[in-house]
Amino acid sequence: MxxxxxxxxxxxxxxxxxxxxxxxxxxxxxxxxxxxxxxxxxxxxxxxxxxxxxxxxxxxxxxxxxxxxxxxxxxxxxxxxxxxxxxxxxxxxxxxxxxxxxxxxxxxxxxxxxxxxxxxxxxxxxxxxxxxxxxxxxxxxxxxxxxxxxxxxxxxxxxxxxxxxxxxxxxxxxxxxSSHLRVGTFQFAQLTGDVDLLRKVADHAIARHHPDAAGAANPYRALFEAVVAAQASLVARWMLVGFVHGVMNTDNMTISGETIDYGPCAFMDAFDPAAVYSSIDHGGRYAYGNQPVVAEWNLARLAEALLPLVDPDQDRAVELAVESLGGYRRLYGEAFSAGMHAKLGLPAGFDDPGLVDDLLTLLRDSRVDFTSFFRDLSAADASVHFVDVAAFGEWRERWRAVGPDTAAMDRVNPVYVPRNHLVEEALAAATDDDDLGPLERLVEAVSRPFDVRPGLDRYAAPAPPDFGAYRTFCGT
Structure with missing residues (x-):
C-alpha cells in the first residue's frame, strides 16, 4: 500500500x-x-x-x-x-x-x-x-x-x-x-441567509445519514425528526452507562447520532445526577443529570436553523418544528426505560416505574459506584454498596419478586469502563514516562467490556478512596 x-x-x-x-x-x-x-x-x-x-x-x-x-x-x-x-x-x-x-x-x-x-x-x-x-x-x-x-x-x-x-x-x-455534520453546521448555513445553501446542507445530510427522509412528504421535517430520534437514543445510552460528555455544545452534537469530541468527559464513579467533570463547567450546565435536557435544547436550535426549509410560512414552520421536537421526551424516556429494564433483567411487559426510580434514589443517597452495582446485583451481595442496608434490602426483595434474568443482565452491564483513576494513570505514564503499557492494558480491558477475564481485576475496581475529586480539561 x-x-x-x-x-x-x-x-x-x-x-x-x-x-x-x-x-x-x-x-x-x-x-x-x-x-x-x-x-x-x-x-x-x-x-x-x-x-x-x-x-x-x-x-x-x-x-x-x-x-x-x-x-x-x-x-x-x-x-x-x-x-x-x-x-x-x-x-x-x-x-x-x-x-x-x-x-x-x-x-x-x-x-x-x-x-x-x-x-x-x-x-x-x-x-x-x-x-x-x-x-x-x-x-x-x-x-x-x-x-x-x-x-x-x-x-x-x-x-x-x-x-x-x-x-x-x-x-x-x-x-x-460517519460524517462531521453537526447542529452547528446548520446554524452556520442558516446564519448566512442563503436558503439554497441551507437546503444543500440538509440534502447532503439526508443522503449521507437519513435517506428515508428523502421520500417523506416534508423531507426537512423528516430529517429533523430522524436526528431527534438518533440523539434521544444516544443520550439514553450515555445515561445507562454513566457517561458524562462534559461539553455538549451544539457544535458537538452530530446529525448522524454519533458521540463526538471526547474532551472533558468521564465515566461516573459514584452515582450522582449532579456529577460534573469538566474544569470549565462551573455552573453544572452539562452535569450527568442535565444531559437529556441539554440534548433537547440543542435540538431546538437545530429546529430553528431548519425553519426556512420546513415551511415557507414562518408560523407554520414553528408549529411543525415544535410538534416534531415534542417527540424527543417520549423517545428518550422509552429508550432509557428499556435500557434500565435490561440492566435490571426485568421481564417483558413489566411496568412499574417506581422500581427504577426508587433504585436511583438509593444509589444517589449512598453514592454507589454505578458500574459495579449492576454487575454485583446479578451475582453478589450488592448491599455492601449502601449506607441504608435495610432500605436496599426492601428494594431488592421487590426486584427479586418479579423474577429477573440475571444472565441477561451480564450481557448489558459492563464490567470494565475507563475508570477515571486508570485513565489518568495511563495518560500520565504515556506523557511523563513515554510508557504506553498502562494505556494498552486499559484499552484491552474496555474494548471487551462485558467479558470477565483473568488478570483484569483492577480494571473492574472502583477508584481508591484517596483518588479525590476528578476534573478533566478540553486540551486546547
Missing part, C-alpha cells in the same frame, strides 16, 4: 464548498506512531503494517495526502455553554476526505491537532499527547459498549512541544466518523 493507492473522496469539499476552507496540515519535526486501531484500519481497507511505516505516519498526520483529496477545515457555528458563537469551525482540525470502508459505508477521515487554520481564533491549532490518547481510550470503550461513536484510528506524537499550563508533547489524532 502507498498514499497513491488510497482513495479519498472530496465530497464535502466539492458539494459544500461554502463551508470548506482548503488547508494543509502543519509539517511536524519528528512524527512517531503511538497507538493504532488495527481492526478499524482493516475495516477501512488500510494496511496496518504500512500505516506504521514513515510514509504511513505522514499520511496519518496529513503530511502525505492522496492525489485527488482536498483537505479542508469545516465551518460551523455553535452555542458554547449557552452563548452563541457565529463562527467557530475547525480551528485545529482538518477533514482529509471521505473513504469507503470494506462494508461500502462512507466514512470521514479527520485530523485533530494538525495545526492552525483560519478558524483558530488565536489558538495554536495543536493538541497534546494526553488529550488525544484520552479520545483514543474513550472512543474504544464506547465502541466496545456498542454506543454510536466517532472512532480513533491512530494517535501520532509530533515531536513538537505544545504549551498549555506547562510544556507538553504534541500529538495528532486521526479520527473516523
Amino acid at each position: 502507498s498514499t497513491a493507492t488510497i482513495a479519498l473522496d472530496n465530497r464535502f469539499a466539492r458539494e459544500l464548498s461554502e463551508l470548506a476552507v482548503p488547508w494543509k496540515a502543519e509539517e511536524f519535526p519528528d512524527p512517531r506512531l503511538l497507538v493504532l486501531d488495527e481492526r478499524l484500519a482493516a475495516d477501512l481497507g488500510l494496511d496496518a503494517a504500512w500505516l506504521r511505516t514513515p510514509d504511513g505516519v505522514r499520511f496519518l498526520t496529513g503530511n502525505a495526502v492522496p492525489e485527488g483529496a482536498t483537505p479542508v477545515a469545516q465551518a460551523y457555528s455553535g452555542h458554547q455553554f449557552g452563548g452563541f458563537s457565529p463562527r467557530l469551525g475547525d480551528g485545529r482540525a482538518l477533514l482529509l476526505g471521505e473513504i469507503t470502508d470494506t462494508a461500502g459505508r462512507i466514512r470521514d477521515l479527520h485530523l485533530k491537532g494538525s495545526g492552525r487554520t483560519p478558524f483558530a481564533r488565536g489558538g495554536d491549532g495543536l493538541a497534546a499527547v494526553g488529550p488525544m490518547l484520552r479520545e483514543y481510550v474513550i472512543s474504544r470503550a464506547m465502541s466496545g459498549l456498542g454506543i454510536p461513536t466517532t472512532r480513533s484510528l491512530a494517535v501520532v506524537a509530533t515531536g513538537a512541544t505544545v504549551y498549555r499550563e506547562t510544556p507538553l508533547p504534541g500529538a495528532v489524532l486521526a479520527r473516523v466518523a
Whole structure:
C-alpha cells in the first residue's frame, strides 16, 4: 500500500464548498506512531503494517495526502455553554476526505491537532499527547459498549512541544466518523441567509445519514425528526452507562447520532445526577443529570436553523418544528426505560416505574459506584454498596419478586469502563514516562467490556478512596 493507492473522496469539499476552507496540515519535526486501531484500519481497507511505516505516519498526520483529496477545515457555528458563537469551525482540525470502508459505508477521515487554520481564533491549532490518547481510550470503550461513536484510528506524537499550563508533547489524532455534520453546521448555513445553501446542507445530510427522509412528504421535517430520534437514543445510552460528555455544545452534537469530541468527559464513579467533570463547567450546565435536557435544547436550535426549509410560512414552520421536537421526551424516556429494564433483567411487559426510580434514589443517597452495582446485583451481595442496608434490602426483595434474568443482565452491564483513576494513570505514564503499557492494558480491558477475564481485576475496581475529586480539561 502507498498514499497513491488510497482513495479519498472530496465530497464535502466539492458539494459544500461554502463551508470548506482548503488547508494543509502543519509539517511536524519528528512524527512517531503511538497507538493504532488495527481492526478499524482493516475495516477501512488500510494496511496496518504500512500505516506504521514513515510514509504511513505522514499520511496519518496529513503530511502525505492522496492525489485527488482536498483537505479542508469545516465551518460551523455553535452555542458554547449557552452563548452563541457565529463562527467557530475547525480551528485545529482538518477533514482529509471521505473513504469507503470494506462494508461500502462512507466514512470521514479527520485530523485533530494538525495545526492552525483560519478558524483558530488565536489558538495554536495543536493538541497534546494526553488529550488525544484520552479520545483514543474513550472512543474504544464506547465502541466496545456498542454506543454510536466517532472512532480513533491512530494517535501520532509530533515531536513538537505544545504549551498549555506547562510544556507538553504534541500529538495528532486521526479520527473516523460517519460524517462531521453537526447542529452547528446548520446554524452556520442558516446564519448566512442563503436558503439554497441551507437546503444543500440538509440534502447532503439526508443522503449521507437519513435517506428515508428523502421520500417523506416534508423531507426537512423528516430529517429533523430522524436526528431527534438518533440523539434521544444516544443520550439514553450515555445515561445507562454513566457517561458524562462534559461539553455538549451544539457544535458537538452530530446529525448522524454519533458521540463526538471526547474532551472533558468521564465515566461516573459514584452515582450522582449532579456529577460534573469538566474544569470549565462551573455552573453544572452539562452535569450527568442535565444531559437529556441539554440534548433537547440543542435540538431546538437545530429546529430553528431548519425553519426556512420546513415551511415557507414562518408560523407554520414553528408549529411543525415544535410538534416534531415534542417527540424527543417520549423517545428518550422509552429508550432509557428499556435500557434500565435490561440492566435490571426485568421481564417483558413489566411496568412499574417506581422500581427504577426508587433504585436511583438509593444509589444517589449512598453514592454507589454505578458500574459495579449492576454487575454485583446479578451475582453478589450488592448491599455492601449502601449506607441504608435495610432500605436496599426492601428494594431488592421487590426486584427479586418479579423474577429477573440475571444472565441477561451480564450481557448489558459492563464490567470494565475507563475508570477515571486508570485513565489518568495511563495518560500520565504515556506523557511523563513515554510508557504506553498502562494505556494498552486499559484499552484491552474496555474494548471487551462485558467479558470477565483473568488478570483484569483492577480494571473492574472502583477508584481508591484517596483518588479525590476528578476534573478533566478540553486540551486546547
